[in-house]
Amino acid sequence: xxxxxxxxxxxxxxxxxxxxxxxxxxxxxxxxxxxxxxxxxxxxxxxxxxxxxxxxxxxxxxxxxxxxxxxxxxxxxxxxxxxxxxxxxxxxxxxxxxxxxxxxxxxxxxxxxxxxxxxxxxxxxxxxxxxxxxxxxxxxxxxxxxxxxxxxxxxxxxxxxxxxxxxxxxxxxxxxx
Amino acid sequence: xxxxxxxxxxxxxxxxxxxxxxxxxxxxxxxxxxxxxxxxxxxxxxxxxxxxxxxxxxxxxxxxxxxxxxxxxxxxxxxxxxxxxxxxxxxxxxxxxxxxxxxxxxxxxxxxxxxxxxxxxxxxxxxxxxxxxxxxxxxxxxxxxxxxxxxxxxxxxxxxxxxxxxxxxxxxxxxxxxxxxxxxxxxxxxxxxxxxxxxxxxxxxxxxxxxxxxxxxxxxxxxxxxxxxxxxxxxxxxxxxxxxxxxxxxxxxxxxxxxxxxxxxxxxxxxxxxxxxxxxxxxxxxxxxxxxxxxxxxxxxxxxxxxxxxxxxxxxxxxxxxxxxxxxxxxxxxxxxxxxxxxxxxxxxxxxxxxxxxxxxxxxxxxxxxxxxxxxxxxxxxxxxxxxxxxxxxxxxxxxxxxxxxxxxxxxxxxxx
Ligand code: SF4
Numbered sequence: 001x002x003x004x005x006x007x008x009x010x011x012x013x014x015x016x017x018x019x020x021x022x023x024x025x026x027x028x029x030x031x032x033x034x035x036x037x038x039x040x041x042x043x044x045x046x047x048x049x050x051x052x053x054x055x056x057x058x059x060x061x062x063x064x065x066x067x068x069x070x071x072x073x074x075x076x077x078x079x080x081x082x083x084x085x086x087x088x089x090x091x092x093x094x095x096x097x098x099x100x101x102x103x104x105x106x107x108x109x110x111x112x113x114x115x116x117x118x119x120x121x122x123x124x125x126x127x128x129x130x131x132x133x134x135x136x137x138x139x140x141x142x143x144x145x146x147x148x149x150x151x152x153x154x155x156x157x158x159x160x161x162x163x164x165x166x167x168x169x170x171x172x173x174x175x176x177x
Numbered sequence: 178x179x180x181x182x183x184x185x186x187x188x189x190x191x192x193x194x195x196x197x198x199x200x201x202x203x204x205x206x207x208x209x210x211x212x213x214x215x216x217x218x219x220x221x222x223x224x225x226x227x228x229x230x231x232x233x234x235x236x237x238x239x240x241x242x243x244x245x246x247x248x249x250x251x252x253x254x255x256x257x258x259x260x261x262x263x264x265x266x267x268x269x270x271x272x273x274x275x276x277x278x279x280x281x282x283x284x285x286x287x288x289x290x291x292x293x294x295x296x297x298x299x300x301x302x303x304x305x306x307x308x309x310x311x312x313x314x315x316x317x318x319x320x321x322x323x324x325x326x327x328x329x330x331x332x333x334x335x336x337x338x339x340x341x342x343x344x345x346x347x348x349x350x351x352x353x354x355x356x357x358x359x360x361x362x363x364x365x366x367x368x369x370x371x372x373x374x375x376x377x378x379x380x381x382x383x384x385x386x387x388x389x390x391x392x393x394x395x396x397x398x399x400x401x402x403x404x405x406x407x408x409x410x411x412x413x414x415x416x417x418x419x420x421x422x423x424x425x426x427x428x429x430x431x432x433x434x435x436x437x438x439x440x441x442x443x444x445x446x447x448x449x450x451x452x453x454x455x456x457x458x459x460x461x462x463x464x465x466x467x468x469x470x471x472x473x474x475x476x477x478x479x480x481x482x483x484x485x486x487x488x489x490x491x492x493x494x495x496x497x498x499x500x501x502x503x504x505x506x507x508x509x510x511x512x513x514x515x516x517x518x519x520x521x522x523x524x525x526x527x528x529x530x531x532x533x534x535x536x537x538x539x540x541x542x543x544x545x546x547x548x549x550x551x552x553x554x555x556x557x558x559x560x561x562x563x564x565x566x567x568x569x570x571x572x573x574x575x576x577x578x579x580x581x582x583x584x585x586x587x588x589x590x591x592x593x594x
Binding site: 016018020021024026030031033044070071074075076078079080097099100105151152153162164167172173175 | 200201202213214216217221224225226242243247248249250251253254257294295296297299311312313314315316318319323325326327329361362365366395397451538539540544557559560561562564565566
């Protein structure tokens with residue numbers, strides 16, 4: 001099977017972006033209306049995020065890639081956090097480290113999260129991500145980054161596009177490798 | 178080679194030799210959602226094509242986060258949740274019964290259980306020796322249907338507690354101190370396991386406070402061994418038959434051992450907007466506050482209200498400071514009334530909120546205004562957590578919160594005791 005390769009541009013933010021930053025608890029009344037909820041993505045922390053992602057998507061230069069520092073997604077278990085990131089137009093996430101529930105939730109939503117040294121990526125950099133092989137090429141600087149491996153079961157879930165499609169297909173958890 | 182607590186429980190529940198780093202599929206003894214994560218869980222459950230729950234009596238919906246509902250959309254989510262409970266026969270705890278984690282501990286959690294909840298503070302039940310952890314809506318939806326989930330068996334850090342807490346210092350100060358030491362990602366993907374000689378003196382209520390905040394260091398779970406204190410707690414809650422002793426093996430492999438001497442601790446606060454930004458009260462005192470909030474799954478139990486009532490008894494809150502108190506459950510409220518704590522608190526000027534999450538997550542019952550400062554006994558002080566990114570939250574023990582309410586500024590509780 002061929003590798004999953006994504007190309008796009010980085011939208012870079014900093015360390016310790018919590019799920020409250022991504023989608024504040026005060027919008028809980030919108031959680032059954034995801035398109036409305038998604039309008040508030042990172043509203044308090046990076047108000048320009050949504051419009052930048054939209055502009056990148058409109059420019060047609062591949063996907064928008066959310067690049068963060070350490071401990072991305074700390075805090076609440078709300079799966080709405082990766083949901084609104086995905087709905088904003090982000091196609092992949094890179095971070096130095098990610099909180100475990102957020103990491104698992106993003107994969108369950110079919111949104112690739114790869115952990116690597118994001119100091120080597122600048123805002124706006126053009127990147128090529130080999131999700132299957134866990135390699136990132138920075139097409140601006142020429143630097144290649146390798147990512148930490150995820151457990152095979154997570155790769156399998158990601159490959160199916162998330163946990164729900166995975167379960168629809170396999171009807172159960174299947175451990176391989 | 179010996180096993181850690183996490184390895185022991187996951188071995189038992191996956192019917193395999195589970196070692197740190199392995200991926201296992203484990204039976205789930207209890208799966209639950211609350212009112213802000215439940216609606217998505219239900220939609221995912223249905224989207225997956227599931228109709229029935231694996232274990233309806235071990236599946237629970239809690240209406241606690243926005244309860245009573247402050248908005249029409251949430252009221253409609255509550256309707257959705259109640260309908261799902263009717264359709265599937267799962268349990269449901271209504272508005273005013275209390276916070277999910279407190280009710281899980283009062284009624285369900287047992288040593289050796291695997292518990293998952295669509296709420297990050299599911300780790301609270303680790304105090305009873307349960308492998309309890311938070312997951313997202315999709316994972317809980319699947320676990321509700323299959324009765325199992327997958328885990329990567331975590332490496333464990335051992336926190337070895339010695340000594341005795343000095344007067345005016347509480348386990349909240351201990352866990353804030355520890356998070357300050359190891360950082361908000363210091364235990365990411367790992368289990369925190371608590372041990373050491375001091376454990377015999379640490380009550381179940383205190384263990385719950387500590388386990389609750391394990392996730393603020395990134396941990397998958399904060400585990401306590403099951404011992405005499407666990408046994409007594411289970412007996413008091415009508416589950417004496419569920420007791421079994423559980424402790425890590427000698428020679429278990431810990432990634433790191435962190436000794437903490439309780440004698441050395443002092444009152445601590447976590448400063449806005451990061452839980453691991455921790456300072457001694459002595460360095461923070463004097464900061465003016467407009468609100469003090471005592472409650473939550475961290476510090477909303479009878480012992481916590483007792484500490485606050487003791488300090489506030491016969492005194493008054495500062496006129497410029499609102500004092501909000503939310504008992505963690507109906508049981509807590511009843512007991513706190515019987516003991517006279519509720520009266521003492523009300524006479525001191527407190528507003529008593531219904532059992533539930535109350536002001537903790539910024540939806541209702543205590544949203545802060547622009548520029549306002551709150552001392553809270555909760556577990557998170559992220560920017561905007563209490564409903565307003567232009568406000569500031571300091572985390573502290575119930576004693577520090579009570580003392581600060583009296584003075585209208587952050588206060589070392591030892592000054593008023
Ligand atoms: S009290 Fe606060 S931290 Fe605890 S479950 Fe409720 S909202 Fe979450």
